[in-house]
Amino acid sequence: MTLQQKLxxxxxxxxxxxxxxxxxxxxxxxxxxxxxxxxSILICTKCLAQIDKKEELDPAHVxxxxxxxxxxxxxxxxxxxxxxVILTKFVRKQN
Numbered sequence: 001m002t003l004q005q006k007l008x009x010x011x012x013x014x015x016x017x018x019x020x021x022x023x024x025x026x027x028x029x030x031x032x033x034x035x036x037x038x039x040s041i042l043i044c045t046k047c048l049a050q051i052d053k054k055e056e057l058d059p060a061h062v063x064x065x066x067x068x069x070x071x072x073x074x075x076x077x078x079x080x081x082x083x084x085v086i087l088t089k090f091v092r093k094q095n
Contacts, residue, residue, distance in 0.1 A: 007042035015044035017077060018062045041086075051075065051088050 001009075004026055007016075014021050023045040047062065049055040057067065068074040075086040 003037060003040060004042075006037040007040060010037065011042060014042075015047055016041050017043055017047040020044050020046070020061075051086070053088075 007026060010016070011019075013024070015024060024042050025045070025048075026040050027043050027048060028040050043051075046055070046058075050057050050062070053072075062077075066076055068076055073087060073089050075088060077084050077086070
């Protein structure tokens with residue numbers, strides 16, 4: 001199974017942050033093993049733009065995710081019932 005297939009199965013082919021099924025791409029966490037599904041996230045273009053601060057945060061778009069008070073470089077949320085923390089400075093776009 002390819003990395004993309006693993007990520008699609010992990011969240012039923014939806015963005016892992018907002019559950020939208022459109023515009024999905026694999027994004028790797030800096031420092032992670034790039035071939036590993038644990039080091040990658042399947043995310044939509046709108047969520048990525050919000051993480052990269054190219055768009056204002058739209059609370060109506062995201063689900064089960066929130067900014068950490070007094071720390072805009074960190075986002076918290078839940079995926080498959082587990083608490084996650086995304087350090088936005090380590091999220092990078094895959095070419």
